[in-house]
Amino acid sequence: MSSYQISTDATADLSSGMMTQLPSVEIIPMNVEIGGRIYAYGPQGDLSVQAFYQMQKTGNYATTSQINPDTYRSYFEPCLQSGKDILYLCFTSGMSGTIQSARLCLNELKEKYPDRTILCVDTLCASLGEGVLVQEAARRQAEGFSILKLQNWVVEHRQQVCHWFTVDVFDHLKHGGRVSSAAAVVGTALQIKPLLHVDQEGKLAVAEKPRGRKQAIHAQLARMEQGWDPQISKTVAIGHGDCPDGARQLEESVRRQFPDAEIVKADIGPIIGAHTGPGMLALIYWGVNR
Template sequence: MEYQILTDATADMSEEMLEGYPKLEIIPMQVEVGGEQFLFGPGGNLTVKQFYEMQRSGKFASTSQINPQTYYDHFEPVLKNGQDIFYLCFTSGLSGTYNTANMVIADLKEKYPERKIICVDTLCASVGEGFIVREALRMQKEGMSMEKLQKWTEEHKLQVCHWFTVDMLDHLRHGGRISAASAAIGTVLNIKPLLHVAEDGTLKVMDKPRGRKKAFKLQMSKMEQGWLPELGKLVVIGHGDSMETALELKETVLSKYPDSEVRIADIGPVIGAHTGPGMLALIFWGTTR
């Protein structure tokens, strides 16, 4: 039975990551920047470039979960087209989006009893979510059934390792991730927090290195400690309007792991609202989640 993979605009990916794989449908999300409402994703009115320009001008951003009507608008045409749905959702640890999706799915299952709808809480975010979506597309291309893909995703999603460094602390403070005092002290001391997406899907600060070089080394050490290329050689580097640094990290990864498949992707507004410009992420299959 043919099935359509869907995800939400939190899943940050580059076009290069999707080339040669089955069609993916991305559900847009609402973002507020400087008091103005925008839509990010297909058909939206906010680009990544515009978003970071606004942040660099001093504007703060916030996000909201996908509303039920938006889910109906994207799920129902797929079902009417005679396809089943496999939806990879933004982590429930950072949003109520997963619960909203399941509410809509329960209704649609009654309306379309002949169709199958699977919703997976990826427990991943941003380029980490994009990473597992791309890998699911790889499995689909190889002929994996939707039921087997669900089992595969549930078995492996906690092996998607997310390691982020943040360049500016103002946006973490604004989002309530750190206190105003911590942000002020951290800025003076040039602290570049190392964060990760934990097993419960929440964002946590793991270390507080001083300077980008030390943060950079800590990221690489996490990959060196537990990379699992047998699961897949894809490595994703995400950046918040910091391509030069992303390219530097790519060169470092390739020099140590020349057979890795390194891709660079923008970190979009949904996570960028909390992390700000200059964020750098390293995503890989591994044991150091």
């Protein structure tokens, strides 16, 4: 069996703790423009999560861009030259056209390296949801799954990654065109903390509109109670956008209500944070109510 490399993009927000004792996953950086400057976010990048949210808090809005084919090539080709196959798990096509650039690059590389297996899977997941799916894929690689078997496993199980998250401010959703100016004004006045999720098409959707942080966390827990399936995996991920106190409240609530949960924590990075802003809280679990 030939060896293969799992790759993903910086959107996945994988923390080092999530990958302990698992095979190495190659993370491809992504560009973020904020404060009039373009930064690279990811391994060896020049933008930290802390610096990003500090710039947001001082009034800067961020935009993100797709990974271009040349960047993909610079990461994929050395891997192929070393004799490894590639399984790339990509940011959802429901929110980005990045996968189109990836497929363009990979199709060219398939012609150049016909003896190598080069696969690209649309995860239909984002941020920590993508990260949790990548984590489980790496676990199965360690268990001996072939690259084709793992590709099939990811496609079969990607709809079982349930993303439920809240945002604290409307500014960045409005700036990104996710909500109208009128909705942002009303939502801010009423202290609404919208509960959003990633739907079956990998798109961002509003599920309900709780008022205040406490009710928002309660809404997240209610969704987990309805749909968590620990037989798939007990891993539950909690992410936050520069909101450690809120993340601590969410974690304590999960531990009380779901004592069997195996909790991992991570920062929500600039790729998703550009659209959700500081104060975002994410609850990711494996279940049946995506």
